[in-house]
Amino acid sequence: MTALLERYDAVVCDLDGVVYRGTDAVPHAVETLSALSAPVVYATNNASRTPGAVASHLRELGLRLGSADVVTSSQAAAWLLHEHGVSEGGIVLAVGGEGVTVALSEAGFRAVRRPEPGTGAPVAVVQGYGRDVSAADLAEVAYAVADGATWVASNTDLTLPTERGTAPGNGALVAAVAEAVGRGPDLVAGKPEPPLYALAAHRLSTDTARVLAVGDRLVTDVLGARRAGTDSLLVLTGVDDLDAVLAAPADHRPTLLAPDLRWLCEDPAAGEPSLEELAAAVRRAHEARDAGEDESAARLGEEAHRLLDRLADR
Numbered sequence: 001m002t003a004l005l006e007r008y009d010a011v012v013c014d015l016d017g018v019v020y021r022g023t024d025a026v027p028h029a030v031e032t033l034s035a036l037s038a039p040v041v042y043a044t045n046n047a048s049r050t051p052g053a054v055a056s057h058l059r060e061l062g063l064r065l066g067s068a069d070v071v072t073s074s075q076a077a078a079w080l081l082h083e084h085g086v087s088e089g090g091i092v093l094a095v096g097g098e099g100v101t102v103a104l105s106e107a108g109f110r111a112v113r114r115p116e117p118g119t120g121a122p123v124a125v126v127q128g129y130g131r132d133v134s135a136a137d138l139a140e141v142a143y144a145v146a147d148g149a150t151w152v153a154s155n156t157d158l159t160l161p162t163e164r165g166t167a168p169g170n171g172a173l174v175a176a177v178a179e180a181v182g183r184g185p186d187l188v189a190g191k192p193e194p195p196l197y198a199l200a201a202h203r204l205s206t207d208t209a210r211v212l213a214v215g216d217r218l219v220t221d222v223l224g225a226r227r228a229g230t231d232s233l234l235v236l237t238g239v240d241d242l243d244a245v246l247a248a249p250a251d252h253r254p255t256l257l258a259p260d261l262r263w264l265c266e267d268p269a270a271g272e273p274s275l276e277e278l279a280a281a282v283r284r285a286h287e288a289r290d291a292g293e294d295e296s297a298a299r300l301g302e303e304a305h306r307l308l309d310r311l312a313d314r
Contacts, residue, residue, distance in 0.1 A: 005212065013042050016161070047097065084187065093114075154170060215238075285303075
């Protein structure tokens with residue numbers, strides 16, 4: 001048998017809904033990830049936390065890793081600034097949590113929370129999520145953009161799951177600035193845009209086509225993987241379920257899906273049923289749906305559900 005991961009050089013793994021939910025580990029996640037021989041980079045759209053803080057959380061759950069094994073959308077935003085010609089030492093307005101300021105500073109930029117008199121206007125602004133972002137902060141973003149600064153959003157997730165429910169995410173705050181300036185950001189670093197995956201592949205010294213993206217959300221993890229030219233595994237331990245996959249538009253469809261992370265260590269072609277058998281059933285349902293054959297799509301969707309139930313019982 002050939003384990004799924006033997007088809008790839010490395011894994012780029014999402015966090016919330018894949019490795020943990022809140023402060024608790026997702027069942028089987030820590031054991032599986034600890035047993036992998038392939039390198040793993042943990043990629044998160046969360047711009048507020050530093051890689052060190054994320055790594056510390058993961059170590060508390062039982063994983064062995066360092067800060068270099070984590071890439072954040074704040075780091076991807078700083079990387080994008082370099083890629084688009086913003087020179088080291090340039091003044092960059094940093095809006096969001098500590099992760100934004102730290103990422104910019106470590107990338108060689110002069111990160112400021114407010115423009116400083118006599119030092120020149122910011123050449124760029126990175127807008128990320130932070131619990132303490134205020135109306136005054138959003139106003140500074142608008143002023144900087146109006147003055148010609150390159151505007152980078154760490155991500156455009158409209159919502160943010162919290163222990164109390166759903167809160168407005170960074171995308172909602174970016175939208176507020178967009179209303180004020182009459183346009184959206186120049187660049188977006190996080191999923192579903194490709195830069196976060198590209199930076200993760202760069203960190204792994206490989207190509208995006210040689211990594212497997214693992215996530216739980218179609219609209220971010222899977223769409224981002226497709227845009228980056230990366231295969232994806234959707235694990236059904238977080239946001240999206242099989243019904244969401246069956247209803248997904250073409251660019252939101254994962255390469256494979258599995259009940260949980262344990263299947264990273266399995267041969268996708270082995271067993272009865274196999275991961276590839278489930279993926280083939282989902283593809284047939286998609287083909288029927290795309291052709292407008294609703295009854296056939298529904299029947300094939302039921303077949304996929306039966307296969308998933310059997311797969312989960314293996």
